[in-house]
Amino acid sequence: MKVAPDDTPEDVEYMANKLVKLKMWDDDNGGRWKLSVLDLDYQVLMVSQFTLLANIKKGTKPDFHGACPPDLARGMYESLLARTRELYLKEKKLDASKATEVVQNGVFGAMMQVALVNDGPVTFELNSPQNTALNTSQKGTPKGSKKGTPKGTPKGTPKDTPTPAEDNAAKVEEGLSLQS
Numbered sequence: 001m002k003v004a005p006d007d008t009p010e011d012v013e014y015m016a017n018k019l020v021k022l023k024m025w026d027d028d029n030g031g032r033w034k035l036s037v038l039d040l041d042y043q044v045l046m047v048s049q050f051t052l053l054a055n056i057k058k059g060t061k062p063d064f065h066g067a068c069p070p071d072l073a074r075g076m077y078e079s080l081l082a083r084t085r086e087l088y089l090k091e092k093k094l095d096a097s098k099a100t101e102v103v104q105n106g107v108f109g110a111m112m113q114v115a116l117v118n119d120g121p122v123t124f125e126l127n128s129p130q131n132t133a134l135n136t137s138q139k140g141t142p143k144g145s146k147k148g149t150p151k152g153t154p155k156g157t158p159k160d161t162p163t164p165a166e167d168n169a170a171k172v173e174e175g176l177s178l179q180s
Contacts, residue, residue, distance in 0.1 A: 001080060002052035003073040004066060011128035012076065016083035018126055019044060020091060025119070038091050044084060047106035047114060048077045074108050081105050 001015075020038050027034040037044060050073065054062035068076065085099040094102065106112050 001046055001048055001077060002050060003048070003068040003076045004053060005068045005072070006130070007068065007076055007128070008130070009079065011130060012079045012083055014128045015080055015126060016087050019084050020087050022124070022126075024122070024124065038088065041092075043101070044088070044103045045105070045114070045116065046077075046081050046084065046103065047112065048073065048108045070109060077108055 021036050023033045023036050025035040025040060026032055050064060050067040053067040054064055055066055056062050085103040088102050089096060089099055106114065
């Protein structure tokens with residue numbers, strides 16, 4: 001998971017709900033995108049990964065200025081972890097003692113070797129609604145905005161200021177991994 005400086009508690013709620021309820025797997029009858037983590041009793045592995053916000057457009061070294069400072073990011077990470085566990089337990093009517101079993105976590109800020117089975121080749125990048133600029137295509141302008149001034153850009157922002165999507169155009173896939 002990545003945390004940007006403008007992420008809020010509302011983003012935590014949105015992301016936790018999406019993580020446990022998003023229909024990402026086929027059902028037994030071949031129906032596409034019918035089952036969620038909850039439906040399949042899968043586990044969630046949440047790992048903090050600030051490098052997902054790296055900007056590698058210029059030069060030969062990554063720029064991490066788009067990532068939230070570690071002290072703030074740790075709080076958001078812990079909030080998302082706790083809320084995801086709460087929702088999973090509530091939806092599955094599980095005892096609180098199962099929380100760390102069903103939603104596991106890495107160590108914030110640590111170097112880790114993570115092994116998992118990628119059930120794909122499918123990768124979803126999940127961003128909260130306020131960060132929709134990260135979800136827009138680089139080929140066009142976000143719906144409802146004028147070229148050069150993306151929707152949600154503060155008044156008085158110079159037209160040549162890069163949008164979050166442009167600034168993070170080279171970022172890698174979302175660091176939320178689901179395992180069975």
